Amino acid sequence: MTFDLIIFVVSAAVAVFGATMMIAQRSPVASVMYMILSLVAQAVCYVQLGAFFLGAILVVVYAGAIMVLFLFVIMLLNLRGNEDMGAPPPVLSQFTKLVFGILLALELAFIVKAAPFSGSTTGIVGAKSDSFGSVKAVAEKMFTDYLYPFELTGVLLLVAVVGAVVIAKKRHLNETGDSAGALQNDAEVKE
Amino acid sequence: MADYLFLIPLLPLIGFLINGLLLGRLSKPVIGLVACGSVGFSFLLSLASFFELKGLAPEARQITQTLFSWISADLFNVNMGFLLDPLSAVMILVVTGVGFLIHVYSIGYMGHDKGYGRYFAYLNLFTFAMLTLVLADNFLLLFVGWEGVGLCSYLLIGFWYEKQSATDAGKKAFIVNRIGDFGFLIGMFIIFWNIGSLDFVTVSRMAPEVFVAGGSLITAACLLLFLGATGKSAQIPLYVWLPDAMEGPTPVSALIHAATMVTAGVYMLARTNVLFILAPDALMVVAVIGALTAIFAASIGLTQNDIKRVLAYSTVSQLGYMFLACGVASFTAGIFHLMTHAFFKALLFLGAGSVIHAMSGQQDMRHMGGLKKHLPVTFTTMFVATLAISGIPLFSGFFSKDEILWKAYSSSTNGAWYFWTIGVVAAGLTAFYMFRLIFLTFYGSERMDAETKRHVHESPKTMTVPLMVLTVLSVIGGYVGIPQIFGGTNHFEEWLLPVMSGPSHEVAKHALASAGHSAVEEWSLMFMSVALVAFAIYMAYYFYRKNTAAAASLAGRLSGVKTLLANKYYVDEFYGAVIVRPAVYFSVFLWKIFDVMIIDGTLNGVARLWRDVSDGLRYGQSGQLRSYATIFVAGVVLLIVYFVAG
Amino acid sequence: MVPVSAYLILAVVLFGIGTVGVLVSRNMIVLFMAVELMLNAANMALMAFSKALNLVDGHVIVFLVLTIAAAEAAVGLALIVMVYRNRETINIDRFNLMKW
Numbered sequence: 001m002t003f004d005l006i007i008f009v010v011s012a013a014v015a016v017f018g019a020t021m022m023i024a025q026r027s028p029v030a031s032v033m034y035m036i037l038s039l040v041a042q043a044v045c046y047v048q049l050g051a052f053f054l055g056a057i058l059v060v061v062y063a064g065a066i067m068v069l070f071l072f073v074i075m076l077l078n079l080r081g082n083e084d085m086g087a088p089p090p091v092l093s094q095f096t097k098l099v100f101g102i103l104l105a106l107e108l109a110f111i112v113k114a115a116p117f118s119g120s121t122t123g124i125v126g127a128k129s130d131s132f133g134s135v136k137a138v139a140e141k142m143f144t145d146y147l148y149p150f151e152l153t154g155v156l157l158l159v160a161v162v163g164a165v166v167i168a169k170k171r172h173l174n175e176t177g178d179s180a181g182a183l184q185n186d187a188e189v190k191e
Numbered sequence: 192m193a194d195y196l197f198l199i200p201l202l203p204l205i206g207f208l209i210n211g212l213l214l215g216r217l218s219k220p221v222i223g224l225v226a227c228g229s230v231g232f233s234f235l236l237s238l239a240s241f242f243e244l245k246g247l248a249p250e251a252r253q254i255t256q257t258l259f260s261w262i263s264a265d266l267f268n269v270n271m272g273f274l275l276d277p278l279s280a281v282m283i284l285v286v287t288g289v290g291f292l293i294h295v296y297s298i299g300y301m302g303h304d305k306g307y308g309r310y311f312a313y314l315n316l317f318t319f320a321m322l323t324l325v326l327a328d329n330f331l332l333l334f335v336g337w338e339g340v341g342l343c344s345y346l347l348i349g350f351w352y353e354k355q356s357a358t359d360a361g362k363k364a365f366i367v368n369r370i371g372d373f374g375f376l377i378g379m380f381i382i383f384w385n386i387g388s389l390d391f392v393t394v395s396r397m398a399p400e401v402f403v404a405g406g407s408l409i410t411a412a413c414l415l416l417f418l419g420a421t422g423k424s425a426q427i428p429l430y431v432w433l434p435d436a437m438e439g440p441t442p443v444s445a446l447i448h449a450a451t452m453v454t455a456g457v458y459m460l461a462r463t464n465v466l467f468i469l470a471p472d473a474l475m476v477v478a479v480i481g482a483l484t485a486i487f488a489a490s491i492g493l494t495q496n497d498i499k500r501v502l503a504y505s506t507v508s509q510l511g512y513m514f515l516a517c518g519v520a521s522f523t524a525g526i527f528h529l530m531t532h533a534f535f536k537a538l539l540f541l542g543a544g545s546v547i548h549a550m551s552g553q554q555d556m557r558h559m560g561g562l563k564k565h566l567p568v569t570f571t572t573m574f575v576a577t578l579a580i581s582g583i584p585l586f587s588g589f590f591s592k593d594e595i596l597w598k599a600y601s602s603s604t605n606g607a608w609y610f611w612t613i614g615v616v617a618a619g620l621t622a623f624y625m626f627r628l629i630f631l632t633f634y635g636s637e638r639m640d641a642e643t644k645r646h647v648h649e650s651p652k653t654m655t656v657p658l659m660v661l662t663v664l665s666v667i668g669g670y671v672g673i674p675q676i677f678g679g680t681n682h683f684e685e686w687l688l689p690v691m692s693g694p695s696h697e698v699a700k701h702a703l704a705s706a707g708h709s710a711v712e713e714w715s716l717m718f719m720s721v722a723l724v725a726f727a728i729y730m731a732y733y734f735y736r737k738n739t740a741a742a743a744s745l746a747g748r749l750s751g752v753k754t755l756l757a758n759k760y761y762v763d764e765f766y767g768a769v770i771v772r773p774a775v776y777f778s779v780f781l782w783k784i785f786d787v788m789i790i791d792g793t794l795n796g797v798a799r800l801w802r803d804v805s806d807g808l809r810y811g812q813s814g815q816l817r818s819y820a821t822i823f824v825a826g827v828v829l830l831i832v833y834f835v836a837g
Numbered sequence: 838m839v840p841v842s843a844y845l846i847l848a849v850v851l852f853g854i855g856t857v858g859v860l861v862s863r864n865m866i867v868l869f870m871a872v873e874l875m876l877n878a879a880n881m882a883l884m885a886f887s888k889a890l891n892l893v894d895g896h897v898i899v900f901l902v903l904t905i906a907a908a909e910a911a912v913g914l915a916l917i918v919m920v921y922r923n924r925e926t927i928n929i930d931r932f933n934l935m936k937w
Contacts, residue, residue, distance in 0.1 A: 008839045012847045019851055019874055023858035028866045035870050042851075042877060049844065049888045054896050058880075061903055066873070066910045073914045074866060077921050085863050085928050093821075097860035100824045105853025107831045112845040137893045138900065146897045153904045160908035164915035170922075814933030821860050 007048055015041035027081025028074045032067055039063040050133040196256040196273040199236050199283060200322035202229040203315040211312035219307055226311035227294040230318055234287035241280045249689055252277055253392075255328055262331075269389055274328035278690040281526060282325035282458055285533050289450045290318050292657035296541050297442040299653035300548060310350060310440070317343035321451050325458060330379050330389040333459065337375070337423065340452045341368045347447060348439040360435040367432040371422015378415030381408065382466070395465040404469045413466055413473035416459065417480075424456030425507050426484045426514060431763055433507055437499040441544030444499060449506055449536035454529045457513045461522040461690070468520060471605070478518020478605050482613040485511030487760075489620035493627075494757040497554050498543050501628050505580070506536060508617060512595050515614060519605045521598035523684045528591035534668050535579040535588055538661035542573035545650040545658065546632060551643050556628065561637035565647045570633050572658040577629050579665040581622035581724055587669030592618065596720055597713055615720045619727040626731035634736060844885035851878035865917055865927045869910075876906050 018038030025031040039062050046055035131137045142150055206229030210222055217225075244252050257272035275283075294314060301310050320343055324336025342365075349361025383389055385408065386397050402409040420426070425433040425448075436448055447453070460467065460477070467474055485508045492504035509532050516525035547554055549566055563570045579588035596618070600611035637644065649655070671683045734745070755761075855878060858871030880899045887895025921927055 004839050008843065012843075015847065016850055016854065019854040019858075022874070023854070023862055023867060023871055025867070028864060031864075031867045031870060035874070038874070039877070042881060045844065045847065045881065046884055048839070049884050051884055051887070051896055051899075054884070054899055057900065057903065061907060062877070066907055069910060069914060070866065070870065073918060076918060077927070079866070079927065083927070086930065089863075094861060097817075097821055097824075098857055100821065100828060101853045101857035101860065103828050104824060104831075104856055105849050107828060107835070108849040108852065109846055111831075111835065112842060112849060115842070115845070132891070132893065133896060138896045141893045142897045142900065145894070146901070149901055153901050157904060157908050160911050164911045167912070168915040168918045812936050814936030816929055816932070817860055817863075824856060824860065 004048065008045065011041045011044040011048070014038070015045065025081075028079050029071065029081070032070050032074070035070075036063045036067050039067070052133050053135045053138050054133070194256065195236060196240065196254065196275055196326065197258055199233050199240070199287070200273075200319050200326060202233045202236075203318035203322065205229060207312050207315035207319060210308055210315060214308040214312070217308065219302075222308050222311050223294075223298040226315050227291065227298070229315060230287055230291045230294050233318070233322065234284075234291050237280070237283040237287045240275055241284060244275060244277065244280050249685075252689055257328075266387065267383070269329055269331045271332060272328040273326040274391060275326065276690055277686050277688075278458075278461055278526065279325050281530060281687070283322060285530055286318065286321050286325065286451050289533050289537050289661075290321075290446060292660055293442050293446045293450075293537065293541065296445075296544070296654050296657040297440075299651045300442055300544055301440060304440075306350065310347075313343055313346045313350070314443075314446070317347065317447065317452070321455070324455055328391055330382065330391070330394075333462075334372075334375065334379065337419075337455060337459075338372065340447070340455060341365060341372070341423070344368075344436070344447050344452055347443040348436045350439050350443065354438070356435075357438040360432070360438040364432040364436050367429050368422045371419040371429050373419075374415040374417075374422070375419025378412045378419065381412040381415070391462060394463075398465050398469060402466075402469055405471060409466060410470040410473050413463075413470040414476060416463060416466070417473060417477055420456030420459055420514075421480065422456075423459075424453045424510050424514070426456075426480050426511060427487065430484065430488070430507050431766060434500055434503045434759070437497070437503050441499065441540055441547060444503070445537045445540035445544070448503065449540050450533040453506060453510055454513070454533070457510070457517065457525050457529050460514070460517045461526055464517075464520075464522045464690075467517070474518050474520060475605050476518075478515055478599075478610060481511045481514030481516075481518050482599075482610050482617075483511070484508065485515060485617040486613050486620070487511075489617045489624070491756055491759050492624045493620065494753055495624075496557055498546065498556050498559075498628065498632065499540075499554055501556075501624060502536070502539055502543060505539075505621065505625065508621060509536065509580070511617070512592065512614065515599055515610060516595045519598050519602035519610065521595070521602055523687045524591070524594040524598050526687060527683050528595055531579070531587040531591040531665070531668050534661055534664040535576040538572060538576040538658060538665055539580070541654070541658055541661070542569050542576065545569040545654055546573075548650055548654070549647050550639065551646050553639065553643055556631040558639050558643075559632045560635040560639070561633070562647070563633040566633075566649050568649060568655045568658065572655075572662045573633075574629060575662045576665055577625045580625055581728065582618055582720070583724065584721060585666075587665050587667070590669035593717055593720070597716060600716060601712070611716065615723055618720060619723045622724045622727040623731050626728050627735050630731060630735035841885050841889040844888075845882055848878045848881035848885065851875075851881060863928050863930055865920075865929050868929060869913055869917070873906060873910065876902065 015038045018034045018036075018041060022031045022034040022038065025034065040059060043055040043058045043063075046058060206225050209225050210217070240254070244254065254275040255272060256275075257270045259271050260268065261271045262269040294311070297310065297314065301307055304310065317340060320336050320339025322336075324333055324340060327333040327336060345361045345365040348364055349358045351357045352361075379389065382394060385401050386394055388394060388397075398409075418429075422429040433448060433453070437444055439447075467477070488504045488507035488511065492501050492508065495501045495504060509528070513525040513528050513532070516522070516528060546559070546562065546566065546569060549562070549569070550559065553559070575586070579586040582589045582592045596611055596614045598606065599614050600606055600608060639647075671686075758764075852875055855871045855875035858874065859868055862868045862871060880902055883895045883899050883902070887893065887899075917927070920932070924931060
């Protein structure tokens, strides 16, 4: 029972636990909390895999930004977790869905088990370099081989931001009831 | 002549097309001219071909013309071809000659009818079909003509289609004929199946070799052919359409039901005499039915009050004589009577038409009387015809009927005294009811109402001239067949001999041989029949001229018999209950149960099934994202299994 | 030492939990988070393979996936906000207009 193994087992267990609890919560805020817990555990796993930079990025971006965004939306919509969701769905259908999920997981596990290198513990190709997983290594790769996707992702982010703004904008209606010229109205109101 | 044979049926067909297609545009005189002219030309051509045939040696009297090959299917070959031999020559002369006279007569009779053009078109079509029938050189073409005359009789019987009774009569004629046609077809099949050809010349030549004489196959075929003949020529059991067919215009009755169409059956028997001689049992059946029909119909004719009904039953009865003749293998006598009957029966019908025309449509003899002085020409001609039909010596009917009676007694094939007896009794009845008709119509007190009486007038020339021509023929028509004992030669029999039993008419001569009967027998039988006829005429005179009260009292005492006869032995009612009603029930069953419930039910049921299925399936489109996702995941699971395991 | 397959199994398990979460939850927010969880599971798998093949490409790809996940989360949440404005509910079962 090496130290690595213990760390892995604990963090994996926490990750799974967090994920499971997340989907079973009534209150959305609690769900977000559990998600963050799971993410942090996953970050530990990343670090154990030698991905120092990405582990940090995971916590900062994912748990720190995206989950906070979720919290903002929950706050905006004023969700308390006590909304009336209607009648609970029939147990059989819930059970069936659970079964499908488990089946899927089992199948994928089976496939994974058959992968050629799954038994190796460290790596199969060459010796690990000390800078594996460091910022330097990742940056070197990204700005040379993966420059094009990197730039495109930047554009994608821009598009997403603009899109989010446009979608969520409040629309004012004219006397005739449609929203044509709504932006103009906003400008007039401002004056 | 061989090149022009096809014109004989073609000219009336052209007349039909012109009149039929240009109905509204042609004026009445033109229609009449086209119709009569086409038949008239056919008659001239028939005359020319007759003389040409006469010029040939008796053995070589056969002119054929094949227009084209109609059906050519490996083993089954039928040509559109015409055969002119002594038998068909006689037939075309009768058809076109009498037909022409009737066409001319119709110009006057139907002059005021609004269906004038349609009438002449149908009449021409009928003539075309009849000529095809008699000129055909094979069974199938004959059958085409056979069906064609059946169709035309339906069209013409139901000519005044706005009258319910007329359309019913037309349908009845067609349907009853159909039953006979079914027999005809099966008979044809048997012949073709065994001989491999439907050509008359081939069949006549090969039949004695292919069929076993007296065997069941040929007997069956002949009986089936005879069934067709009973339908067309109104014998028992398929005669019921002919009396009802009097719903049509009177010239139609004259042409179709006296002179031509009904004689198609007799012609067919004569044409296939080779086959019938090979089946004596079938011939016996023919003779029996012919004799029974003759006396049966004559008995019904005694009590009929409609002038045309009397003549209708008389036709059925006379046809029975013709079949009796065929049944004793004396086909020539049958055709002889066919010819003379055409003359005097057509004359009788046309005369009756003249009477009805004069009486403004009245057909019941009880409302006639004393017309002798108003309609002199009509009276004279009808009187001559009545003498002919009764078989008074020196008139045409005497020679032909006497020939039949003698052969019925003496023929070596089925000839017997009982056939002769039945024939003579029927002859007596015939004389009785025919003279009854004359006395009731032309003599005695005038029993019509005043309105009709004022309009009584003799018919126009177009109607009386044909009557006179037919009268002459009724008198002299018999002289072509004077029997030997009178000292003359039977030209008619000689003329037709080559047709009988094919090339080797020795067989026919043998069948006709009056073996062992003497001239004395012949004379005495002749005297007996004439005496009975004279007695019958006197009885008619007694009851309907001298002492009309006696007729009424006799009718009262025999009222049961009279009702039976007046109601035609209830045959129509019997057929209606036994045949027609079950057929109607069956068809209603097929309609209500089979068509509506089973077939429609199945179709609608299938449609309903699919509608219900889709009704259920549509709930899959729930709009619920999670349901869709679930099925999605299930599909992925299955796909992975498929790809991993496969 | 921990075999690489263990991390893969972990990824698979997380993915399964995410799938079940998508199917089961009626709350749109939670459903969305479950989708994010599935993305994370894929990331985990990529990291494991990156370690196994000793290539840093995997890290780069995970980096880009993270970015995309962020963009997608932004747009998705904007949509949820707008939908809530119209219908006053976040129960995904209520949005069933595309039905029979």
